[in-house]
Amino acid sequence: MKRTLNLTVPLLAAFTLASAGATIASAGSATDDKLVVEAGKIITQAGDPIEDGVIVIENGRIVAIGKADDVEKPWDAPVVGGPDFVAFPGFVEAHTSNGLDRANENLDVAPFLDIKDSIDPVAFYFEDCLRYGVTTVNVQHGANCVIGAQGMIVRPTGMTVDAMTVRPSFGLKMSTGPKQGKSRATQMQALRDAFNELRMYLAELVEEERDERGHAEREALFQGRELEGEEAEGREMGGTAWKVDGLELIPRGAIDEKQAPLLDIVEGKRTCFVQCAGAVDVPHALELARQNGFLARTVLVISTDCWRAADRIAEAGVPVILEGGLVDVRRNPVTGEEEETFVPEVLAAAGVRFALSSENPAQRSLWYQAAMAVGHGLARDAALDAVTRVPAEILGLAHEVGSLEVGKLGNVVLFSGDPLSVTSWVEHVVVEGDEVYSRADDVRNKQLLDGTQPQGTTGGVAEQPGDASKSDEEEGK
Amino acid sequence: MLATWTLLSVLTLPTVCDEASARTSDGNDSNVVWIQAERVIVRPGVELENAAVLIEDGIIVAVGADVEAPDNARILKGGVVCAGFVDPWSSLQVDAGSVDNQNLEPGSRTVDALDPFSRPDQRSEALAGGVTAVRAQAGSSSFIGGIGAVVQNDPGTDSVILIEDACLATSIGVTRHGRVNDVFDRVAEVERLVGQVEKGAAYRDALAKYEQELADWQKAIDEKTKELEDDFKKAKKKRDKDVADAEEKGKEHKDKKYKEDKKPKKPRYDPTIELLGRVADGELPLVVEAHRVPEIRNLLERTEDLSRLRLVLAGATQSEHMAEALVERHVPVMIWPAPEASGRDEYDGFDLGLAGRLADEGVEVLLGSGGGPHARDLRYLAALAVSHGLDRDAALHAITLGPARAFDVADRVGSVERGRDGDVLVFDGDPLDTTSTLQFVLSRGRVVE
Known part of the structure; x- marks a missing residue:
């Protein structure tokens, strides 16, 4: 059923979708600071499932979870769900470039850009996130870059970027796979140059500051003045791989904002998402991270082919986000035979922590990816973790999302059945205690299923180009 | 899911070799290899008859007629040894x-x-x-x-x-x-290439000149600083007096202008x-x-x-x-x-x-x-x-x-001499005779073929 939805969606005129988006958002605006979620079964992702369970959410956080008999429900709280539903933590999308006005910039090295300037709150993508039960989304710059923009973590609901923001300026994107027009040699060269430039820039700042101070001292001596002692205003450089001595002389505000995010990376203060287009990119990405001290904050965004480097990833201890398909098909250059490899299993066997992704349209959604992984033989727990707990850890949100526990955010998805079953619907989505999606109110979904046409559109089939130009002309008159 | 050829080829290579070497050696897995050959081509033009090559931990440690096999060595015997x-x-x-x-x-x-x-x-x-x-x-x-x-x-x-x-x-x-x-076009490319190399040479020259100038400047500044420090008490006394004078006359005191040589600029x-x-x-x-x-x-x-x-x-x-x-x-x-x-x-x-x-x-x-x-x-x-x-x-x-x-x-690499990596080939005849067979290939002392 979800497949149908996804295939048909692009065929609808943009017009309708905007109105449907508005409907969904308004569903969430009926806020209250308390909510009770009831379910026949709660899959908590933190211990055993709870039969006939209740979740109490207050001020956006879970304050109680347990069997209906054991939990005291506030008398004045609205109730969502019922005995027919299965409650599940909201899925966490560990990395995507969807929902952006533009996924990439022309600039090779652009760490000073912030993705928040490109996020489109009414993008279909965010609407689909709710429809598929995704409640936390890490939006990062597209893969076609050398060093991309600062990303951010959002909740897929709200009419403004501010309303969507969970973590502003989170992470930074890099790619060791070549940007268009580059080869691996020139891509790595550009990456290395960016870090060298940072190092030289900082060293120059320090040298200038020292020269100025030296000059001021000599001037004072010459003029017979006592020089008032200047306090160091900056702080020492952090990080492990390389340091610029004397950076404490420089107030942090004086560091060019074009360089600051990269300095964060070198100091290990910012998570770095490094895109690897093939296994060949993995060793180079890890080496770059080691040389510049950000290995501990590195997350590799890997293609299907990267399974061949699984041992190196495991050795480096970095988590990965599997962005390609689950099964790698390649032709043996010697025998000519096609060989298939189920990538999550290789990653799991090597001991690599991995999150699944629905970045590409072919992967549909996180529940679908997890279901496919189970279908190919991955343990169900591992598959569920790969769309909840692991991405939450990768995003530094393990204390907030990824499981249903007291103290965590009240992000709950109510399914009509098992979350990994193709016959289950996402019926209700609760984000931080607000019910932001209800299938009953999903106008677009309903229209798709009923085959009814929303007003003002010509139908489920895309308009003929001729028709479109005609109507344009009419409008022009 | 499936064992793939990538892994297989990597895994099977050494296995096959172990079998091969087991046939010709006392068969142990030590990292010491002793190769006895009819001829060792140390390097082109220098050849030893009936000599041996000893490799330990991936490095050639001895080459010569009188090199004995240590007890723990894997022994290979062949015709002609030459560098990989x-x-x-x-x-x-x-x-x-x-x-x-x-x-x-x-x-x-x-x-x-x-x-x-x-x-x-x-x-x-x-x-x-x-x-x-x-x-x-x-x-x-x-x-x-x-x-x-x-x-x-x-x-x-x-x-x-x-x-x-x-x-x-x-x-x-x-x-x-x-x-x-x-x-x-071709000659223009030569021009372009040499022009770039010349730019590099000019940069090197400029850098050397800068370093000299910087050293000179630093020396001068150090001397000047010492001088200023020595004269500071005098200068302070004079300034205090000037300040007092200026105040008396109701004027603002102005410090003397200080000048020094500019620090030389580093080539970009x-x-x-x-x-x-x-x-x-x-x-x-x-x-x-x-x-x-x-x-x-x-x-x-x-x-x-x-x-x-x-x-x-x-x-x-x-x-x-x-x-x-x-x-x-x-x-x-x-x-x-x-x-x-x-x-x-x-x-x-x-x-x-x-x-x-x-x-x-x-x-x-x-x-x-x-x-x-x-x-x-x-x-x-x-x-x-x-x-x-x-x-x-x-x-x-x-x-x-x-x-x-x-x-x-x-x-x-490039020769079979003491201290070189154990990248060594063993043939059953002359290396450049196309009918000779390559018996063993050693990469850093490991038999790999």
Whole structure:
């Protein structure tokens, strides 16, 4: 059923979708600071499932979870769900470039850009996130870059970027796979140059500051003045791989904002998402991270082919986000035979922590990816973790999302059945205690299923180009 | 889910070898290998009869007739021992997109494009052909190919890099995507290349001058500071008096203007120019693929004043007409003995006797496999050159010690001497006799074939 939805969606005129988006958002605006979620079964992702369970959410956080008999429900709280539903933590999308006005910039090295300037709150993508039960989304710059923009973590609901923001300026994107027009040699060269430039820039700042101070001292001596002692205003450089001595002389505000995010990376203060287009990119990405001290904050965004480097990833201890398909098909250059490899299993066997992704349209959604992984033989727990707990850890949100526990955010998805079953619907989505999606109110979904046409559109089939130009002309008159 | 060929090939190679060596040795797995041979070619021209080679922990520790086998050694017996071949002109292990790239810069590095996962079949073929190291180079046929590396062809998946900055490679007047350059284009390319190297040389000069000036300035400033410190009490007294005077007169006190020499300015750093400076100073050789007389002559003439520049000429179809100048300038010439370059104009008129004739004129010849990923044929290419007049020792030099010296890795590979890596081949006959069989290939002391 979800497949149908996804295939048909692009065929609808943009017009309708905007109105449907508005409907969904308004569903969430009926806020209250308390909510009770009831379910026949709660899959908590933190211990055993709870039969006939209740979740109490207050001020956006879970304050109680347990069997209906054991939990005291506030008398004045609205109730969502019922005995027919299965409650599940909201899925966490560990990395995507969807929902952006533009996924990439022309600039090779652009760490000073912030993705928040490109996020489109009414993008279909965010609407689909709710429809598929995704409640936390890490939006990062597209893969076609050398060093991309600062990303951010959002909740897929709200009419403004501010309303969507969970973590502003989170992470930074890099790619060791070549940007268009580059080869691996020139891509790595550009990456290395960016870090060298940072190092030289900082060293120059320090040298200038020292020269100025030296000059001021000599001037004072010459003029017979006592020089008032200047306090160091900056702080020492952090990080492990390389340091610029004397950076404490420089107030942090004086560091060019074009360089600051990269300095964060070198100091290990910012998570770095490094895109690897093939296994060949993995060793180079890890080496770059080691040389510049950000290995501990590195997350590799890997293609299907990267399974061949699984041992190196495991050795480096970095988590990965599997962005390609689950099964790698390649032709043996010697025998000519096609060989298939189920990538999550290789990653799991090597001991690599991995999150699944629905970045590409072919992967549909996180529940679908997890279901496919189970279908190919991955343990169900591992598959569920790969769309909840692991991405939450990768995003530094393990204390907030990824499981249903007291103290965590009240992000709950109510399914009509098992979350990994193709016959289950996402019926209700609760984000931080607000019910932001209800299938009953999903106008677009309903229209798709009923085959009814929303007003003002010509139908489920895309308009003929001729028709479109005609109507344009009419409008022009 | 499925065991795949990548893993398999890596895993099975050593296993097969263990079986092979078990047949010829006392059979133990120590990291000490003792090879007894009828003849050991220490390096071309130096051969020992009935000698042995002892390798410990991947390094050759002894070579000679009286070298005994230690108790714990794995023993190999064979006909002729010689150094592993070094292909000076290859793109083995290099990511294909970087080999084709026409937009490389002098600072682009082949090590960034090494792909340990690519085509292990090509690597094991090369190993089976006795090629234990290659100069891997991105950007074949691009005007600037960037910095090449010498990489050991180790059977493990990691690329073992002998030298990261082996050379800067360029090519002049070669056919690029079917486009042939006329003579003026070719000479213009020489001009462009030499102009860049000269910029590098100028940067180096400016840097040396700056460092001298900076030292002078620093000295002067230090002296001045000491002087000022000594005079400070006096200066303070005078200032206090001036301040008091000014106050009396109801005027504002103004400090004396302080002047000192400006700190010298550092020449602007540019990674490309910096690299070209290193090339101009001969810290790494400049490999120029050039084929015809006009560009070769122009290249030699235009670089005459760059006395430290180390040139290596590659391709060199018409180079015998420039042999005298090449000998005088000590420029080694790298030849692809049997070019498979259909449609590439620059090989027109190439014949198999070139290597022999150049060597006869006294030119140092290196033999390579032409920049592709098929290094396995190197031995046969050398044999082909021998059959067309190249001296056998010169041919062996051209695929062992010659490339090792040209790219500054002769302390690691290229000869069977104490202290070198245990990259050693064992044949049942002469290495350049095409009917001899390669019995064992050792890479860093491990039997890999």
